[in-house]
Amino acid sequence: MRSKQPTIWDIAIKLNVSISTVSRALRNAPDINPDTKKAVLDLAHELDYQPNTIATSLRKNKTDIIGVLVPEFVHAYFPNVILGVQEVANAAGYKVMIGQSNESLEIEKHNLQAMLSSRVEGLIMAITRETNEYEHIQSAQRKGLPVVFFNRIVDELQGSKVLVDDYRGAFRAVEHLIQTGCRRIAHLAGPENLTMSRNRLNGYIDALKAHAFPIDETIIMPCDFVEGKARFCTQQLLNRPDRPDALFAVNDPTAIEALVCIQENGLSIPDEISLVGFSNAPHSAFVTPPLTSVVQPTNEIGRVAARLLLRQLAEGPDFVPETQTLDTTLVIRKSTQPVLRAV
Amino acid sequence: MRSKQPTIWDIAIKLNVSISTVSRALRNAPDINPDTKKAVLDLAHELDYQPNTIATSLRKNKTDIIGVLVPEFVHAYFPNVILGVQEVANAAGYKVMIGQSNESLEIEKHNLQAMLSSRVEGLIMAITRETNEYEHIQSAQRKGLPVVFFNRIVDELQGSKVLVDDYRGAFRAVEHLIQTGCRRIAHLAGPENLTMSRNRLNGYIDALKAHAFPIDETIIMPCDFVEGKARFCTQQLLNRPDRPDALFAVNDPTAIEALVCIQENGLSIPDEISLVGFSNAPHSAFVTPPLTSVVQPTNEIGRVAARLLLRQLAEGPDFVPETQTLDTTLVIRKSTQPVLRAV
DNA sequence: TTCCTTTCCGGCAACGTTACCGGAAACGTT
DNA sequence: AACGTTTCCGGTAACGTTGCCGGAAAGGAA
Numbered sequence: 025m026r027s028k029q030p031t032i033w034d035i036a037i038k039l040n041v042s043i044s045t046v047s048r049a050l051r052n053a054p055d056i057n058p059d060t061k062k063a064v065l066d067l068a069h070e071l072d073y074q075p076n077t078i079a080t081s082l083r084k085n086k087t088d089i090i091g092v093l094v095p096e097f098v099h100a101y102f103p104n105v106i107l108g109v110q111e112v113a114n115a116a117g118y119k120v121m122i123g124q125s126n127e128s129l130e131i132e133k134h135n136l137q138a139m140l141s142s143r144v145e146g147l148i149m150a151i152t153r154e155t156n157e158y159e160h161i162q163s164a165q166r167k168g169l170p171v172v173f174f175n176r177i178v179d180e181l182q183g184s185k186v187l188v189d190d191y192r193g194a195f196r197a198v199e200h201l202i203q204t205g206c207r208r209i210a211h212l213a214g215p216e217n218l219t220m221s222r223n224r225l226n227g228y229i230d231a232l233k234a235h236a237f238p239i240d241e242t243i244i245m246p247c248d249f250v251e252g253k254a255r256f257c258t259q260q261l262l263n264r265p266d267r268p269d270a271l272f273a274v275n276d277p278t279a280i281e282a283l284v285c286i287q288e289n290g291l292s293i294p295d296e297i298s299l300v301g302f303s304n305a306p307h308s309a310f311v312t313p314p315l316t317s318v319v320q321p322t323n324e325i326g327r328v329a330a331r332l333l334l335r336q337l338a339e340g341p342d343f344v345p346e347t348q349t350l351d352t353t354l355v356i357r358k359s360t361q362p363v364l365r366a367v
Numbered sequence: 368m369r370s371k372q373p374t375i376w377d378i379a380i381k382l383n384v385s386i387s388t389v390s391r392a393l394r395n396a397p398d399i400n401p402d403t404k405k406a407v408l409d410l411a412h413e414l415d416y417q418p419n420t421i422a423t424s425l426r427k428n429k430t431d432i433i434g435v436l437v438p439e440f441v442h443a444y445f446p447n448v449i450l451g452v453q454e455v456a457n458a459a460g461y462k463v464m465i466g467q468s469n470e471s472l473e474i475e476k477h478n479l480q481a482m483l484s485s486r487v488e489g490l491i492m493a494i495t496r497e498t499n500e501y502e503h504i505q506s507a508q509r510k511g512l513p514v515v516f517f518n519r520i521v522d523e524l525q526g527s528k529v530l531v532d533d534y535r536g537a538f539r540a541v542e543h544l545i546q547t548g549c550r551r552i553a554h555l556a557g558p559e560n561l562t563m564s565r566n567r568l569n570g571y572i573d574a575l576k577a578h579a580f581p582i583d584e585t586i587i588m589p590c591d592f593v594e595g596k597a598r599f600c601t602q603q604l605l606n607r608p609d610r611p612d613a614l615f616a617v618n619d620p621t622a623i624e625a626l627v628c629i630q631e632n633g634l635s636i637p638d639e640i641s642l643v644g645f646s647n648a649p650h651s652a653f654v655t656p657p658l659t660s661v662v663q664p665t666n667e668i669g670r671v672a673a674r675l676l677l678r679q680l681a682e683g684p685d686f687v688p689e690t691q692t693l694d695t696t697l698v699i700r701k702s703t704q705p706v707l708r709a710v
Numbered sequence: 711t712t713c714c715t716t717t718c719c720g721g722c723a724a725c726g727t728t729a730c731c732g733g734a735a736a737c738g739t740t
Numbered sequence: 741a742a743c744g745t746t747t748c749c750g751g752t753a754a755c756g757t758t759g760c761c762g763g764a765a766a767g768g769a770a
Binding site: 075078087097100103107110124140163167280312 | 415418419420421422424430441442443446447449453462464469480484485486510648650653654655656
Binding site: 735 | 741747757763765766769770
């Protein structure tokens with residue numbers, strides 16, 4: 025079906041030289057006559073020769089591919105991270121192989137197998153919201169696969185990690201709500217297995233404590249990242265007689281579900297309820313009202329992760345894993361009240 | 368650095384059989400004793416053996432990989448298409464290799480080279496907005512690479528194509544504007560090299576003609592897909608003494624730029640200016656006001672494209688390329704006035 | 711002239727796997 | 741008992757490339 029692509033053999037025969045010579049010419053090795061080299065390159069170009077990376081990989085035991093495994097990519101967050109990864113990986117001569125697990129542990133395992141089978145040299149990954157056992161990952165690591173984690177971090181796993189200061193971001197977000205006059209702040213929380221969720225939760229709690237607010241666990245709603253659940257939880261909060269006057273959401277998609285729900289209940293944002301998100305999905309600026317949110321440096325996360333992986337690849341087994349924490353920025357838009365007084 | 372992964376050799380030696388036998392066991396060939404087979408499989412599992420797909424691909428001259436090459440994936444459109452592709456490709460035993468060109472022709476060429484080098488067996492692609500010469504694609508096709516195009520289509524290229532009925536979608540969108548009382552409808556157009564842009568433009572023109580509206584070429588603004596350009600064009604339109612009372616945008620990102628611009632000018636949507644988008648980016652429902660838009664069946668596009676490619680792979684050289692056109696739906700939200708009268 | 715160095719090239723094994731071929735052993739038939 | 745058939749397995753050549761090793765030819769120095 026496919027007409028065969030030309031190989032170094034074809035070039036060698038036409039030029040009446042050996043395949044070794046062709047090979048040398050193609051990967052500009054030193055031991056070659058400039059004229060022969062030019063002849064080979066010219067013919068290669070004319071035949072539109074594409075080196076067979078499969079054969080090269082097999083021979084060299086090196087694929088020059090790093091894998092990126094993300095739980096989803098319909099929201100802008102992960103694509104942006106991947107862009108950052110590609111930027112530094114490509115610059116270093118690596119190709120990037122992308123996998124997405126659709127938030128399914130089973131698919132994640134399957135993708136990981138595929139990555140191993142393809143002999144990627146390292147992996148940058150964010151686990152799914154379902155991932156609560158790590159044997160598949162640890163097994164890959166035991167085989168020597170360097171793995172860098174980001175966004176979805178768990179303590180049980182070893183390896184370099186890139187994360188944002190979720191705790192501090194959450195703390196500042198909640199503090200902002202307090203400064204704008206909110207007195208009863210609920211939290212739409214993420215999956216418990218993710219350190220990220222716990223850190224944001226802790227930031228929320230500590231900000232309340234720092235300002236001598238009581239902690240009411242009944243208005244901390246686990247929304248996980250399941251579509252529709254945030255809406256349901258928000259409705260429950262709104263039904264309460266002691267309805268909150270502010271919501272701090274674990275991320276922007278969650279916040280936007282809450283936003284829709286609040287508006288369906290005929291309540292005004294931010295007059296009756298303030299709302300803060302996390303992550304800065306690009307459209308959070310376009311919702312009505314524009315969402316106050318904690319911005320993450322998505323591109324930079326990818327770049328940093330890739331740099332860590334490349335360093336590990338270069339330094340080999342005596343590389344000691346490193347955790348890099350990037351800072352967030354609170355972007356104040358219209359879903360929260362103006363600040364009453366300077367801090 | 369990487370501790371070597373086990374090979375069929377390791378298994379063969381431990382079990383004191385030949386590698387042929389191990390190979391047979393692993394890819395359940397017929398000629399093998401069930402007991403030996405079980406022994407091999409058990410040991411393989413114990414060693415956590417992962418077949419080296421690189422070696423297999425080289426030997427079989429078959430990678431079981433199909434490539435997907437898209438111009439970008441920070442907007443939800445392409446990721447959703449890819450999801451559809453993965454669905455049917457994986458079900459058929461193929462893996463999917465993703466490339467993104469960042470709307471750059473140069474990167475597109477580079478990605479295409481990489482795909483060829485990786486010996487993908489087929490390609491599903493949408494060209495970038497920059498792509499105005501096709502030699503790189505045609506060259507790949509001449510080598511026998513089956514290519515299915517979607518979204519960004521050009522007539523010059525041969526191959527199966529999956530597209531939505533842009534003309535009809537645009538026609539209905541503009542007709543809707545007319546029916547809601549708009550009398551001067553401008554168009555924010557896309558890159559001219561894309562058939563998609565031209566079809567939407569034609570739908571716009573024909574809808575106007577069908578209702579005996581004059582065509583004013585000075586309010587057809589080429590915004591291409593360049594960030595910021597739609598905003599600039601919109602501003603120009605607003606500055607005119609004969610300012611339009613409606614905008615039909617070539618896609619949703621363009622529409623949202625226009626929306627922001629209109630609101631910055633203190634104009635009300637839809638009271639003073641109506642606005643219709645195209646594509647249904649997921650957040651178009653959340654902007655203020657929610658955007659009336661022409662919805663595309665993104666997942667289905669991916670599935671159909673993959674099915675076409677698989678058929679071509681199966682049928683071989685006597686497969687005759689096919690163009691499938693999917694229909695769109697006009698989703699009426701709040702950026703246009705209510706319909707005045709039944710049609 | 712002889713010897714040594716440099717320049718350039720070809721031969722060959724290997725990477726891990728599959729597919730074909732041939733053959734030994736076990737079984738069944740007459 | 742002799743023969744054919746089946747069952748199972750091992751040997752081996754490829755797939756396209758790289759990298760080492762050895763060697764021929766050409767050049768330089770004495």
